[in-house]
Amino acid sequence: MKTPPHHGLSRRERQIIDILYARGRGTAAEVQAALPDPPSYSAVRAMLRILEEKGHVRHEQDGPRYVYLPTVARDNAKRSALRHMLRTFFDGSAEQAISALLDDASTKMSDVELDRLARMISDARRTGA
DSSP: OOOOOOTTOOHHHHHHHHHHHHHSOBOHHHHHHHSSSOOOHHHHHHHHHHHHHTTSEEEEEETTEEEEEESSOHHHHHHHHHHHHHHHHSTTOHHHHHHHHHHOGGGOOOHHHHHHHHHHHHHHHHHTO
8 A cells, every 4th residue: 555645734634644543543523622723623524525535534434424544554654754754854864863862862762672672673683674
């Protein structure tokens, strides 16, 4: 499944997609309730329809309600967003991105997390990944 590009989305559209990823699914009313400073219900429905036309969400019928879901699996979207971030901010270098995370005091990692990362690095070295 091809990942739809997430650039070209308005701030609100990105917020809606983020809400659907966090919840897994949601009605227009649930999305509206989760939005900061929410627009009207009809505006949320219109944005969901636009996101559906753009291929970012789909809906399922649940009785009289439409339940909206992201079209791309969260893991695929994460990988796509990460690739985009690496290209945009780190010249495609995972090493630069990891170094930036390790240098940032706000993302201070515990010994357990650092040990887990060290094991992942060892596994990647061993398997040639």
